[in-house]
Amino acid sequence: MKFIETPIEGLWIIEPRVFEDERGFFMETYHQERFKAHGIVGGFVQQNHSRSKRGVLRGLHYQREPFSQGKLIRVVRGEAFDVAVDLRPGSPTFGTWFGTNLSSENKKLLYIPAGFAHGFCALTDDVDFTYSCTNVYSAAHETGIIWNDPDLAISWPVADPIVSAKDQHLPTLKAMPEYNSHVDILSSRS
DSSP: OEEEEOSSTTOEEEEOOEEEETTEEEEOSOOHHHHHTTTOOSOOOEEEEEEEOTTBEEEEEEEOTTSOOOEEEEEEESEEEEEEEEOOTTOTTTTOEEEEEEETTTOOEEEEOTTEEEEEEEOSSSEEEEEEESSOOOGGGEEEOOTTOTTTOOOOSOSSOBOOHHHHTOOOGGGOGGGGGGHHHHHHHO
């Protein structure tokens, strides 16, 4: 496996070694010791799988403590643009987003540590998206940030995405009470 650093500490793109021949392919998508060598510790306790049609945008979701989740993300069919936003208090990259294309063709994975909001948009028909989580889902701790928050200014590759009613009514980062003390960081970057 090749671990590629991103501009945000703790956020990794992972390129698995793929063994391919006329029968198909084989690859490792998780190896505890290799992940641990890159500071990724803590076991996965929940596996999720979603399917989205072209143009669907999901997010930006996260869970509050004590149910914050790290996620290991992979697209097993199709292609998606995947985004992580650093919400870790005290982080020098607080409010910074990183996006990358994940696909069944490139077979890349993205590791997002706890303390990040996450979202993606489907770029092809029937995108199957899997993610392993370091904590279980808790509806009482689920929240999010509006996908088109002007202060985040995420460059989504879909002009008019299909967004759920729930996601359309998420607040901006500046409107989230727990981040009021950090919003000056966003303002200073404008």
